Amino acid sequence: MYPRPFEYVRAGSVEEALDLKSKTGGRFIAGGHSLLPMMKIRVTSPETLVDIGRLDDLRGISANGGFTIGALTTHSMVASEGGNGFPAALKEAAGMIGDPQVRNRGTVGGNVAHADPASDLPTVFAALGATMTATSKGGTRDIGAADFFTGLFESALNDDELLTAIEVGSEGGGRGSAYAKLFNPASRYAVAGACAVVDLDGDGTCTSCTVAVGGLTPKATVLGSLASAVVGSRITEATAEAAGQAARAEVGDDVMGDVYAGVEYRRDMLGVFVARALTAAASRAV
């Protein structure tokens, strides 16, 4: 399976990447693990690829109160991140993407910019309230995760922008997070995925709760109705199950089915995985 022919140029800096993009009208490629498979089946056929894979300044995770994740950081780097307070859900989700080979090449920025609804990281970044940094020739622009994912394979990035970093807060001090998903056994993409972030007080009572879901919805979506099912109580099996029910109700008909997993099945599974994510997040909130 060969993609259509294309021109290939390699950028040596972010500035050069932006220049090459505007001159050629091409597409950025980093690890290529979202774009290249789509080019092989000719769903997309860019005339030019601007390779940003050598922009080493964009690779790595730095701690600064929270954490800044460079766009070229690979999933395997995130999965093995040992930083104190690094969000557990993010580490966990990165380790569940694809398989070891995919995690070695696939990048966080590429994954997020691709905005695949079945992908894991958009769900996690939505729940964590991450901030995406988009760089253009005019400077940088911060986009909240809730505004970043605008639809099926669509993000708020403009044509003249490159996603360069993602910022997340740190965990601990009563906050915990977890990601749980039912995955397609061949592709490992999420059939239904849920990320929970909870704050517990000294008694174990939940003081705040954010749950985002993906896999079955057209984009990563924060569910607003769950907080009322959970905040003010301890997270027990019963509260987790009630949250799962609330999740099922809130996604309602906004669910995509496919030949492997129909709408009802996905919605049912969402309840299960919301409950699992909540329970795991609570157990980590110390």
Add this chain to the structure above:
Amino acid sequence: MEVSLTVNGRAVTSDVEPRTLLVHFIREHLRLTGTHVGCETGYCGACTVHVDGKAVKSCTMFAVQADGADILTIEGVANDDVLHPVQEGFWERHGLQCGFCTPGMIMSSIALLEANRTPTETEIRHGIEGNLCRCTGYHNIVRSVQYAAAVMRGEEPPPPDWET
């Protein structure tokens, strides 16, 4: 477009179309056909090679992206006539039937053992989850990797299932 890289310790330079996948470059330009093309979708892992020490699927990378990289394929893992411990493990514990997935399985298993010499059975199964085998049911592959892990630790490998 010209690419220069190192494959199994040998420097190679070649002129490729940008759309040439790394696996086709390896097989058709370099004639190293031990790296297999299975599914071409990125699922099966038969095309697994090491790029700068990391296992990757060479069907999901363009050769031009590998310009300057150090590539290790199945042809480069034995030391002349001495098999790599993982190859020896697949031989000793019958880790293959048709053999099509074997080069990729071995490359993934080597990457796993380079990072972890004492993997649990679960860690082995996760370590090779990017490689599909349609013959063995994975049982003997896991035993082969356990054999290799023991050899690489300098220990006596566990006895084969059929002797216990």
